[in-house]
Every structure is written in C-alpha cells, then in structure tokens.
Amino acid sequence: MATKRPHPSAAAPSADDDDPVDPSDELMFLALGGGNEVGRSCHIIQYKGKTVMLDAGIHPAFDGLAALPFYDEFDLGTVDVLLITHFHMDHAASLPYVLAKTPFKGRTYMTHPTKAIYKWLMQDSVRVSNTHRAPASSTSTSANDGGAIAQLYTEADVLQTLPQIQTISFNTTHTHAGIRITPYPAGHVLGACMYLIEIAGLSILFTGDYSRENDRHLIPATIPRGLKVDCLITESTFGISTHIPRAEREIALMKSITGILGRGGRVLLPVFAIGMAQELLLILEDYWTRHPEYQRFPIYFASALARKCMVVYQTYIDSMNDNIRSKLHSGATTGPWDFEHIRSLKSLDRFDDVGGCIMLASPGMLQNGVSRALLERWAPDPKNGVVITGYSVEGTMAKEIMKEPDSIPSVMGQRNNPSLAPGRKIGEEKTMIPRRCTVQEFSFAAHVDGSENRAFIEEVNAPVVVLVHGERGNMMRMRSRLLGLGKFKVYSPANCEEVRIPFRRDKVAKVVGSLASTYTPTGETIGGDVKRPRAEGDPQTISGILVQSDHKLSL
Numbered sequence: 073m074a075t076k077r078p079h080p081s082a083a084a085p086s087a088d089d090d091d092p093v094d095p096s097d098e099l100m101f102l103a104l105g106g107g108n109e110v111g112r113s114c115h116i117i118q119y120k121g122k123t124v125m126l127d128a129g130i131h132p133a134f135d136g137l138a139a140l141p142f143y144d145e146f147d148l149g150t151v152d153v154l155l156i157t158h159f160h161m162d163h164a165a166s167l168p169y170v171l172a173k174t175p176f177k178g179r180t181y182m183t184h185p186t187k188a189i190y191k192w193l194m195q196d197s198v199r200v201s202n203t204h205r206a207p208a209s210s211t212s213t214s215a216n217d218g219g220a221i222a223q224l225y226t227e228a229d230v231l232q233t234l235p236q237i238q239t240i241s242f243n244t245t246h247t248h249a250g251i252r253i254t255p256y257p258a259g260h261v262l263g264a265c266m267y268l269i270e271i272a273g274l275s276i277l278f279t280g281d282y283s284r285e286n287d288r289h290l291i292p293a294t295i296p297r298g299l300k301v302d303c304l305i306t307e308s309t310f311g312i313s314t315h316i317p318r319a320e321r322e323i324a325l326m327k328s329i330t331g332i333l334g335r336g337g338r339v340l341l342p343v344f345a346i347g348m349a350q351e352l353l354l355i356l357e358d359y360w361t362r363h364p365e366y367q368r369f370p371i372y373f374a375s376a377l378a379r380k381c382m383v384v385y386q387t388y389i390d391s392m393n394d395n396i397r398s399k400l401h402s403g404a405t406t407g408p409w410d411f412e413h414i415r416s417l418k419s420l421d422r423f424d425d426v427g428g429c430i431m432l433a434s435p436g437m438l439q440n441g442v443s444r445a446l447l448e449r450w451a452p453d454p455k456n457g458v459v460i461t462g463y464s465v466e467g468t469m470a471k472e473i474m475k476e477p478d479s480i481p482s483v484m485g486q487r488n489n490p491s492l493a494p495g496r497k498i499g500e501e502k503t504m505i506p507r508r509c510t511v512q513e514f515s516f517a518a519h520v521d522g523s524e525n526r527a528f529i530e531e532v533n534a535p536v537v538v539l540v541h542g543e544r545g546n547m548m549r550m551r552s553r554l555l556g557l558g559k560f561k562v563y564s565p566a567n568c569e570e571v572r573i574p575f576r577r578d579k580v581a582k583v584v585g586s587l588a589s590t591y592t593p594t595g596e597t598i599g600g601d602v603k604r605p606r607a608e609g610d611p612q613t614i615s616g617i618l619v620q621s622d623h624k625l626s627l
C-alpha cells in the first residue's frame with residue numbers, strides 16, 4: 073500500500089496550513105500512473121470512504137506488466153467507480169486487465185462513442201500483440217501503440233468484460249454508491265469527456281486529455297458556466313509551451329508535405345489509427361480538393377482498424393461540431409467521412425511503392441508495425457520525409473527520430489525491408505539503418521497548450537489544482553506559473569506518492585438538554601446566538617464540544 077505521508081510537492085499560497093483538519097475531511101489522491109509522466113494514466117481519489125478510479129491506461133514505451141499502472145500499490149477491490157475518459161491506449165488499454173484479472177468489482181463508465189471504438193481497438197491490439205509475431209505488412213498492426221498487450225489479457229477477456237462497462241452521455245448525471253458523476257465534452261478525440269465527481273458535497277473535476285481548439289470535427293471542451301469545483305485534476309502535457317495558431321500550423325504542415333513530394337520523396341505520417349488521424353484526413357482531403365496539381369500523388373491510410381471505426385464516426389456525427397453536422401444535413405451526395413482523395417490500404421503487400429505519396433500509418437510512436445516498417449524502408453533516402461504530428465512519448469522511436477540520429481535500429485527485420493541490406497553494420501548487436509530522410513514536427517496533438525490550460529484553470533477557479541499527465545519538467549513549469557498567480561494550492565505528485573488534501577468544512581453541533589440550559593458559553597457559538605464576556609459568577613465555560621460520529625471524535 074502507498075505510504076501515508078504529506079507530499080513534498082504540495083505547495084500552497086495560503087498561510088493557514090497549520091490549522092488542524094479533521095482527517096475525514098481530507099481528499100486522498102494517488103497516481104498509480106500518469107504522475108510526472110505521460111502514459112499509463114490511472115489515478116485514485118478517496119473521500120468520505122468513497123473510492124473513485126480515473127482511467128486505466130498502459131505506457132506505450134513499455135511491454136507487458138511493466139506497461140501497467142502500479143496496480144499492486146492499491147487494493148482495487150475497494151474501488152466503487154472507475155471512469156474512463158477516452159479510448160486512447162494510455163487511458164483505457166489496461167481496462168480489460170482490471171476487469172478480468174484483479175479484485176476490482178466496482179462500476180465502470182465511459183461514453184457511447186468511447187465504448188464503440190474501445191471494443192474494436194482492444195480486439196485489434198490483442199491480435200496484433202499476439203503481436204510482434206504478426207507480419208509487419210499487415211495493417212491490422214495499426215493500433216499497437218501499447219507494446220505487447222497479449223501478455224496482459226486475451227481477446228476473450230476483452231469481449232467477456234464488455235458487458236461490465238456502462239455507457240453514459242455528455243451532460244447527464246449518474247449516481248452510484250452515493251457518488252455523482254457527470255461527463256462533459258473534452259474535445260481531444262471522439263467521445264472524450266471530462267468528469268465532474270461529487271462526493272458528500274465535494275466537487276472534483278477531472279479533465280482527462282482535453283482541447284479547446286476549434287478543429288474540423290470535434291466540439292471543444294466545455295463545462296457549464298458557474299460550475300462550482302473544489303478540486304481540479306488537470307492534464308499538463310504541454311506544460312507552459314504555446315502552440316502556434318492552428319491556421320499557421322496547417323499551412324506549415326502542407327508546405328512541408330508538398331515540399332517532400334516536390335523533391336520526389338515519400339511522406340510518412342506516423343499516427344495513432346483513430347482520433348487525430350481523422351482530423352489529418354480532413355485537412356489533407358480539403359487541400360487536395362483545392363489543389364488539383366497534387367492529386368497525382370496518392371494519399372494512403374494504412375489502417376484496417378480505422379476502416380472499422382469509420383462506422384462509429386459516421387454513427388456519432390451528431391456528437392461532432394457544426395462543420396461536420398452541416399455537411400451531413402446539406403443534402404450532399406457524399407457524407408462528411410467519405411473521402412475522394414484518400415485510399416485505404418489493407419496491407420503493405422498491396423502497396424505499390426513506386427514514387428511520391430503520402431502515407432498515414434500506425435502506430436504513431438513508431439515502435440513496430442507498419443509505420444516502423446516504412447520508416448526503416450524509407451529512412452536511408454534523403455528525398456523522403458517523416459512528419460510527426462502527435463505528442464511523442466519519452467522512450468519511443470517517435471521521440472528518438474526527432475533528435476535526427478545518424479542511424480536507427482531495425483526492429484522489423486530484413487524480410488520486410490529489402491532496401492535494408494546496404495545500411496547494415498556487421499558486428500553490431502542490432503542492425504542499424506542510416507537515417508538521411510528529413511524529420512519535421514507540427515503538433516496537431518489535441519491537447520491544450522500552456523496558456524489555454526491556464527485560462528481554463530482560472531475559469532474553473534477551484535482552490536486546489538492537481539497536475540497529472542505531463543513529463544516532470546513540463547509539469548514543474550506549469551506548477552510554478554500557477555503558484556505565481558497566488559490563487560491556487562497546486563499538487564504535482566509522482567506515481568505512488570499519496571497526497572492528502574485538506575478541505576475545511578464548517579461543522580455545526582447543536583447543544584441541547586441540561587448542558588444548554590445550565591451553562592452559557594462565552595465564546596461565539598456557531599449558530600451565532602450568544603456572545604458575552606465571562607462574568608464572575610459563571611459556573612463553568614464551554615470552550616468546545618466533543619462529538620463522536622462514525623467511531624471518530626471531533627472537537
């Protein structure tokens with residue numbers, strides 16, 4: 073079990089921290105994952121004997137059990153409610169493990185679109201992960217941003233535990249075990265939500281991953297005006313850094329892509345199969361429609377999973393923004409998710425690699441699978457280019473390639489890379505491939521940047537802020553900036569460091585019977601009835617009342 077000690081990273085602008093607080097008034101927060109890191113999001117909150125678990129992800133840089141949150145640090149059998157914010161692997165991919173292999177017996181919630189995609193995604197991930205054995209050319213390797221999942225659970229586990237997941241809609245409140253939960257749209261990806269959790273009058277808002285940008289298909293994160301929040305748990309992926317404006321980013325992205333095509337190269341866009349990939353497809357389709365001169369270059373999307381999930385995108389058009397909805401209702405013959413210039417690729421075996429093209433391929437982190445196979449094939453040619461558009465997790469090839477190394481290790485083997493042989497350095501443990509292709513990054517990761525996050529934190533105006541889902545440096549910079557505002561108590565705990573956050577609540581105790589009639593207190597009573605100085609003849613003074621409730625004593 074996690075140790076019970078105050079967290080050193082807690083910091084508060086107020087001076088009254090030394091006042092005693094009834095331990096039953098403390099909110100316990102424990103990150104089992106996602107504390108000072110991006111990946112394997114999973115947090116526990118406890119208040120007044122109720123336990124809520126937030127997300128159940130895996131870490132994309134690790135394999136098997138090492139990719140899990142620190143589940144052995146907490147008794148999952150005590151969790152009342154588990155809330156999944158969205159379908160991304162680092163937020164949902166250890167859920168089958170939790171439901172099938174741990175003592176967890178609480179209730180699990182996610183939104184309708186999240187569950188629809190989760191079902192396809194987890195099945196695909198397990199198949200892949202029977203994994204690294206799958207041929208690299210198969211585009212069913214699309215989803216595997218999460219290491220070897222087959223070591224954690226089977227496809228049967230995924231399917232058998234599906235009925236345990238309850239679906240909920242945005243802006244509707246559910247109550248279980250005295251815990252009220254309300255999901256609000258979070259932007260980010262289809263179905264992503266923030267959760268408002270209310271326990272015994274205390275309100276906690278968990279953002280999950282969120283974005284407030286007007287993009288081409290999602291509703292930006294929104295919460296009701298004037299929502300009272302006592303504790304905000306927010307992501308801090310981008311720390312205090314600022315995104316360049318969306319329109320400029322799109323122009324820069326298209327300039328980079330057309331530049332690579334113009335010099336006779338191939339463009340590799342490593343993407344997670346679902347989410348940001350669909351946003352990129354909308355950008356590319358729009359540009360190709362407006363620029364016929366580029367239409368001779370094919371755009372491929374190598375993801376069997378994304379094909380399956382398109383049905384979900386078409387089903388939940390009403391959960392998207394006006395840009396998409398208006399296309400559906402405009403009477404056009406093609407729907408908003410029908411693409412004229414994008415070709416779906418079932419397998420690399422069917423890919424005629426003969427010249428300039430754009431390839432969106434998974435996984436986004438370039439750890440293995442189709443995107444890695446193409447990287448290893450295309451990296452030696454300086455005409456080719458890799459364009460990174462997502463957030464790259466520490467320890468993955470996507471992060472590594474941005475440092476523009478001279479060579480990269482081959483993990484896909486020569487079988488899939490006939491062009492690999494010339495770059496092989498004999499005698500090295502791993503075969504190395506020269507990297508001469510260009511590497512550029514344009515972030516379309518649907519997360520708030522530093523100033524959007526700060527604006528939201530100020531808007532919510534909760535007295536307590538807990539930062540999660542950020543690399544340590546980014547998180548610390550965000551924390552300093554928030555503390556500089558002098559308005560918030562800010563926590564940024566590492567994994568397994570339990571924090572106890574005091575919430576002072578006024579308590580009222582009524583004195584009745586002989587005690588009330590015999591003695592008149594000299595102090596101000598909570599009810600505000602009597603206040604007078606102590607007189608000579610007063611028999612006794614009451615300076616406090618000892619109340620026993622729930623086996624606990626409060627003065």
Ligand SMILES: [Zn+2]
Pocket residue numbers: 158160163260281
């Ligand atoms: Zn996410």
